[in-house]
Amino acid sequence: MFDNLILDTDSYKASHWLQYPPNTTAAFSYVESRGGRYDRTVFFGLQAILKSRLGRPVTHEMVDEAAALLAVHGEPFNEAGWRRIVDVHGGRLPVRIRAVPEGAVVPTHQALMTIENTDPECFWLPSYLETLLLRVWYPITVATISWHVKQTLRAALEKTSDNAATELPFKLHDFGARGVSSQESAALGGLAHLVNFQGSDTLSAVLAGRAWYGEPMAAFSIPAAEHSTITSWGRPNEVEAYRNMLTRFGKPGALFSVVSDSYDLFHAVRDLWGGALRQAVIDSGATLVVRPDSGDPVTVVAKTLEILDETFGSTVNGKGYKVLNHVRVIQGDGVNPVSIAAILDRIVADGFSAENLAFGMGGGLLQQLDRDTQRFALKCSAAKVDGRWIDVSKDPATDPGKKSKAGRLTLLVDEAGTYRTVALAEGQAPEPGWRDAMVTVWEDGALLVDQILAEVRARSEA
Known part of the structure; x- marks a missing residue:
């Protein structure tokens, strides 16, 4: 009943592919803890979600099921986009996910993971996956x-x-x-x-x-x-x-x-x-x-x-x-x-x-916790429109605490263990004295880094 990856999202996400500016070809999102009960978080659980949920290829049968359900549910459905994922990518989602190593203890208000599409036709996919991927808030918390x-x-x-x-x-x-x-x-x-x-x-x-x-x-x-x-x-x-x-x-x-x-x-x-x-x-x-x-x-x-x-x-x-x-x-x-x-x-x-x-x-x-315990959010921070990247963010006047970050983000760390989230252009290297704390863990349906629990424990203890 719950094995269809296409339907593991919020209903309104099905309509979002129609809402981006014309000639959008890429979107970039990030996950952060915007503060909360504790001043730092232990990053953990992404690998479990990737292995258990994203590792299963999308099939035409899944597309058929989603198309039929959403038509009655009241939402438009990007059938052509999902058929493309099956036919061109073998059902593997064309996204790249970068993250800090699991077990890392990172101060709040820092980017912990990023998601972007690798197929220009699938610019809508990073946001579509928000519902599934943001559940990482639970094991992290x-x-x-x-x-x-x-x-x-x-x-x-x-x-x-x-x-x-x-x-x-x-x-x-x-x-x-x-x-x-x-x-x-x-x-x-x-x-x-x-x-x-x-x-x-x-x-x-x-x-x-x-x-x-x-x-x-x-x-x-x-x-x-x-x-x-x-x-x-x-x-x-x-x-x-x-x-x-x-x-x-x-x-x-x-x-x-x-x-x-x-x-x-x-x-x-x-x-x-x-x-x-x-x-x-x-x-x-x-x-x-x-x-x-x-x-x-x-x-x-x-x-x-x-x-x-x-x-x-x-x-x-x-x-x-x-x-x-x-x-x-x-x-x-x-x-x-x-x-x-x-x-x-x-x-x-x-x-x-x-x-x-x-x-x-x-x-x-x-159980006595929720997404707001550490105020987790997944937000779009950049989009590629008409061939160039533009910053994307929100800054609500009624709640400055919900201001989001802008740009193609990564998390840097120096020799002292100080973390800093920065926006870097494609291919831009960090400034001297800093290194990228994130690694690519998932790309186009493949797990690139398979971490064992002993390694995770060692990081959290360090």
């Missing part, structure tokens, strides 16, 4: 949120842990698969998170890593209880439910997570885990990860750590902070960038190392 949380966690770990480098990749776990609108969102958003971390319960993201970025195993998980597997034992047998988890998964060197607030979290932590089962936990050689799942996250996590310290004890690390023995905590309820910072501030103030705690983030990671 997820990767950006995840990256900024990583910096919060990094700072806390570097202050309070002797093992910041090894702990950091597993401190934010993706719990978001059930909270997004589709499996495609889970795959693309979940993989965007894995640019920065290696923990996830979103299996679709693992599959996406294999399919789109050559990564055999993008993330790891551990056995974990949910409320149904605990409450099905009945409240009088709560301790037996926990004992079963310990028997099944409590092996030397293993980790397993148990939600422990189905009834009374602090009773479970103090009297069951820290009382009846305490010695069994210690003897197992495993690490028990206690999961609170209700209440105020800041106070609940702090109290849980306090009780676990009383019952299992702790050691003081080289940074002077307490590290629990045999147990850890994961907080997955009410987790977002703001609450993570608040929780970390509280436990550090209480003398606990950040390595005692991990986070599971669901809706706040994959």
